Amino acid sequence: MPRLGGVFPGRAFHADSTVGRPRRASLSSCRFHPVRREFTGNTMTISITNRPAPSWLRELAHGRAEYEELLGWPVSVQVGNRVLIIAIGRTVEAVTMPAALGLRVRAELGIAMLSGPVVADPDGVRWTFLTKPIDRLRPNITADLSHLRVDVATHGSHVVIPTGPDISVGKVWRWVERPAPSRTPPPAYAVTAVTRRLAALDHLLAA
Template sequence: MKTSASPQWLQDLATARTHYEERFGWPVSISIVERQLAMALGQAVDAITMPASLAMKVQAQLRIAMLAGPVTANPDGTCWTFLTQPAPADLVTDLPDVRHAGTHAVIPTDGMGWRWIDEPGPRHVLPPAQAVVATARRVLAAQQEF
């Protein structure tokens, strides 16, 4: 019986998955079709997505309040995703361009397109989703005043 080694990209994803699971305790899985890591949302971690132009301002405000957490950017950099503590599904229903990320979030790995804006820290607590959304509301309200 002949066995073949798994492709290098799969080995790299398996190594990255182990890193995220061991370091942060996140429920990370390998998506073979997309060749990327994905994390189930809703139990231990949730995610809020918004346009990068808004997200930059939100993350800056969260840093000032010492509530900034890990943030990813999609491959073209137009949308950022904030990883948060679990959130109610209806938290962002009234905000244009701000949405709950759904059931899964892509976790960046080398060479896969997605990237970290702010990487997670080993003992850093994820921010409450309410803090991210409240900050987005404040930034949007300030923009409407001008």
């Protein structure tokens, strides 16, 4: 099950993929193949029926193809939870925080012309900023962020993203700030630095 920020550890199942880079998903390629076994005397006959995949799986496959074509992101289908997830590490990093704090961080990044993709969970409680990859945060930075309920996804984990690049409304995983092929995500250090600065300012004002 995902954490509050939509973080999944480990590897993901690819709905229509081969080893290595997933193939382009198409609506027609997502099909179920139930197997039926019939016994006649000592003979067993196996027949395979070809049924269309359910609509939610076709929607996820279509969304994954859109992300791959538009942004080149390593997006996978998490069938058990019926969501799309993106691998953390080589392409993107993810910083997840409470929505109230995320609203302020997003505004500051916008002023600095460092806006990037931001995902809200279905309840709007947590926001996830997608950033450029980062090697490792210093322990003191990690500790500061932890006190603020801010999580930086670990390499090899996954975070949930909306079912399509244009999903921005509804009680679903949605984009607060949509991704765009012409705009690269901000550096992870920019997001964490703004977050810590705002927290320090709050501390000074409360003193």
